[in-house]
Amino acid sequence: MGAREQTLSILTLIISVEDAIGDLYRVYAAVLPERRDFWMRLQNDERLHAQWVRDLMARVQRDELTIREGRFSPESFEVLLHYIRQRIDEAKAAPPKPLEALTVAKDIESTIVERAFFEVLESDDRVLQQILRNLHLNTEAHAAQVVRRWREQVAFEQLA
Secondary structure, three states: OOHHHHHHHHHHHHHHHHHHHHHHHHHHHHHOHHHHHHHHHHHHHHHHHHHHHHHHHHHHHOOOOEEOOOOOOHHHHHHHHHHHHHHHHHHHHOOOOHHHHHHHHHHHHHHHHHOOHHHHEEOOOHHHHHHHHHHHHHHHHHHHHHHHHHHHHHHHHHHO
């Protein structure tokens, strides 16, 4: 597989992960109506992330975006994607408790930040660098929002 094809493959996996996370949050919004607005905000952001990555694909055709050697493991993306799809199926079958949903979201967002998934891509183009930076910063913001809600839920459940 050539560099361009490998980069397109990575972007396709990233889009699949972002879309799956958005799907999970949409399911959580449906089965946890008391936090619907929170989950829908996150879902909308995930859709935006996926669109940003789709926009990057055209740049790959012009060789403006490449992967960083040694930073990409398709298996790590595939494992995460499988995990997310399992959580979607579980949530549809039996709605989770709010803390369970927040724990899953916290784990997913933290994994993406900690493994620096968006750092597998690099570019000399300033616009592309900004898009990649925005993806990273937005994911960090998601992780922080989810952790904050998770802590609130833990405190609430301890008082109950």
